[in-house]
Amino acid sequence: MAGVVIVTGGSRGIGAQVCRLAAAQGYAVCVNYTSKRDAALEVVKQIEDAGGQAIAHGCDVSDETGVKSMFRLVENELGKVTALVNNAGIVQPISRVDEMDAERLSRILAVNVTGSFLCAREAIKRMSTKHGGEGGIIVNMSSAAARLGSPNEFVDYAATKGAIDTFTLGLSREVGPEGIRVNAVRPGLIETEIHASAGDADRVERFKDNVPMKRAGSAAEVAEAVAWLLSDGASYVNGALIDVAGGR
Numbered sequence: 001m002a003g004v005v006i007v008t009g010g011s012r013g014i015g016a017q018v019c020r021l022a023a024a025q026g027y028a029v030c031v032n033y034t035s036k037r038d039a040a041l042e043v044v045k046q047i048e049d050a051g052g053q054a055i056a057h058g059c060d061v062s063d064e065t066g067v068k069s070m071f072r073l074v075e076n077e078l079g080k081v082t083a084l085v086n087n088a089g090i091v092q093p094i095s096r097v098d099e100m101d102a103e104r105l106s107r108i109l110a111v112n113v114t115g116s117f118l119c120a121r122e123a124i125k126r127m128s129t130k131h132g133g134e135g136g137i138i139v140n141m142s143s144a145a146a147r148l149g150s151p152n153e154f155v156d157y158a159a160t161k162g163a164i165d166t167f168t169l170g171l172s173r174e175v176g177p178e179g180i181r182v183n184a185v186r187p188g189l190i191e192t193e194i195h196a197s198a199g200d201a202d203r204v205e206r207f208k209d210n211v212p213m214k215r216a217g218s219a220a221e222v223a224e225a226v227a228w229l230l231s232d233g234a235s236y237v238n239g240a241l242i243d244v245a246g247g248r
């Protein structure tokens with residue numbers, strides 16, 4: 001049963017792969033992004049060239065008004081939203097906790113945690129049987145960092161992903177009775193541009209030997225798990241935290 005999915009941060013990296021796989025499953029896809037419109041439009045084009053349906057929509061997930069407008073626009077252009085992938089997430093420059101200021105902490109909490117809550121809220125209002133909906137699917141993007149803590153790199157980021165794990169567990173129990181399945185995927189070391197945005201473009205090369213499989217994962221390998229959670233194949237999976245981390 002494919003429907004309409006919003007993938008936050010769908011313009012690049014893991015999110016872009018999720019958009020392509022969801023479209024191949026038959027979902028009409030909203031490719032959300034925040035600044036790189038060209039990258040989002042390229043994902044839309046790839047989906048359309050493959051015979052699928054997609055739109056791009058720019059909105060910072062931490063902007064409450066913008067999130068509300070995005071859901072309204074998607075409903076008008078693609079139809080009833082049946083699935084949400086809370087994938088948008090940021091890291092900030094590598095830092096110890098004793099160097100972090102309130103501005104940095106507010107920003108990472110706003111995007112990684114508040115953004116996921118705001119998008120989930122709008123999705124629940126449309127999907128929950130309590131609100132007259134027909135159910136739906138939410139997939140949250142956590143991280144192995146939630147288990148590992150990311151010392152000397154970004155403990156703040158790891159803590160936001162710990163919050164996403166708890167959010168997933170609580171929400172799955174809250175809206176499970178209302179027809180919504182809520183799960184999370186926890187990627188490990190994945191080759192995307194996120195490492196460069198932390199000021200550490202060589203991070204994958206340096207840490208790949210810490211992974212039992214002795215390599216980084218690809219965005220496509222993470223997207224496969226998300227696509228499964230978005231499918232009927234995962235119809236009895238709720239409240240799961242699925243590690244896609246090469247055994248680390």
Ligand code: NAP
Pocket residue numbers: 008009010011012013014015032033034035036037039059060061062087088089090111115141142143144145186187188189190191192193194195197219
């Ligand atoms: P990425 O390559 O840096 O891509 C980030 C995506 O998020 C881009 O599409 C970006 O849009 C979008 N974005 C950033 N801030 C946003 C905001 N405020 N509102 C809306 N969209 C926003 O990241 P990635 O590596 O694919 O990571 C995706 C998710 O997986 C994140 O939640 C990350 O924490 C998680 N994860 C990644 C790894 C890894 O090793 N890569 C490991 C574990 C977990 P623009 O193109 O407009 O900038």
